[in-house]
Amino acid sequence: MKVLEQFEFLDDVRRMDARQVIYQFLNFCMIVASALMIWKGLMVITESESPIVVVLSGSMEPAFYRGDLLLLTNHHDEPIRAGEIVVFKIKGRDIPIVHRVIKLHEKEDGTTKFLTKGDNNRVDDRGLYAPGQLWLKREDVVGRARGFLPYVGIVTILMNDYPQLKYAVLGCLGIYVLIHRETN
Amino acid sequence: MAVLTFMCFLSTYYNDDLADVNIKVGSVQVKNVADFTTTRERKDLAIINNLGVKVDLSQVFNWNVKEIFLYLTAEYSSDVNALNQVVLWDKIVMREDAQRIDIPSVDPEYYFFDDSKGLIGNENVTLTLSWNVIPNAGRLPRVQGLGSTTVKLPSTYAHSSGRI
Incomplete structure (x- = not known):
């Protein structure tokens, strides 16, 4: 004792x-x-597989900075429209990307294809997509940005950068x- | 701090963020050229000259607005697609920027390429100005400005030697 x-x-x-x-x-x-x-x-x-995401890059500055928190929804009955900020996943990449839809084509039966771009990037995202991929589809979308909270996610980033801290x-x-x- | 943030969000929850919009269009051309941005197939490309945009955002800016993302969309339907939306121009307006936007002729940022041949003779292309309000904390509403402009595209292709 x-x-x-x-x-x-x-x-x-x-x-x-x-x-x-x-x-x-x-x-x-x-x-x-x-x-x-x-x-x-x-x-x-x-209806989103990850309802809260932390912004990891500066490609949407000055709207979102590294460490800001986004609340997402992914209701499938609401169609995607141009101007919307979506979070999507590319085949072969683990980290989802938060960018804005700048072009969209929707067929009669509701299937859509669309193109995204980061507000702070000079060019659209075709270079980021999988080789040969020209458009995103509905099923690539993990969620759509609905709410915004500044700075809160920086804790997550720090913990990922320094696992000891976690x-x-x-x-x-x-x-x-x-x-x-x-x-x- | 959390409470303050929440109050900030609540205080602006019911704003409609609307404003009147005026879009002017000069001359319009349609070409059928190789779409180098995708598959190099020949597709319809519309060129709008002297696209003027006028909007007063000062009533949209309140204390919970960090940035307004302005974007001008062309919306139309074609044989191939029931709905097409192409953003032609966008602008980031920060709090400290001029909030009365009056641009007589914007520099087009994105090519107005259709997915096939849906632009030639299309008489119902609607130009709208919308904005995405980025708050300090809270919702991220997208608002379509009051007032739109309908453009009738010509039914013959402008001469083009294969380039834009």
Whole structure:
């Protein structure tokens, strides 16, 4: 017990009995489950596979900067129109791209093909598409920008750039939840 | 901070962001040339000279507007496609920029290429000016300006030696 005495903050843990330890652990699981539920719930409501994205490049400046957060929806009954900001995926690339639709052709049966461009880019996105691909189709779209929140996503970018930071933050949160004793 | 951001979003939620728009068109030509932007197939290309745009955005700018993305769209239907939308010109208007836009002849930024031969003799090409309001925090509404211009494209091709 000598070692433990040096860490005053562990007093809470020491005073716990087995029942309380289990309780704390379940509490922790609950938080993880709630976060997952919120994310999955948003996916259902927005019909988008990723309802929140962080802007990773400067191609839409000055509208969106690196680290800004976008809220997306992907309702399939709403047609895509020129001028809209869409988030799309290109075959063979993992990272989705946020750009604006500048040209669109829609057939009688509703199938569309369209071309995108970043506001801050001088040329359209044909160079970014897969080799030989000239147009995007509806199924390439992951979501359409509906809401905007500045700066918030910078945390995600930092965590991706410095993975140690991610583990540190997650570790601290986990330890806090596990050893912090509910006062009752 | 979060509360302040949310209030900022709420305070402008019900704005309609509308404004009157005036679009003027000079002369129009249609050519049938190789579309070098895609497959090099010959397609209809419309050229609009002296395209004038006039709009007063000062009533759209409120305290939760960072930028307005203005874009001029040509919309028409053709035999191949029920709906075609081609953005001909766009402009980023920041808060500190002139908010009364009055450009007698815009520099066209994008080629007005059809997907096949849908422009020749097309009598119903509608030009509209729309904008996407980029807030400090909140929704990203797209608004179509009040007032549009319909263009009748000529029914004969302008002479062209294969180039634009």
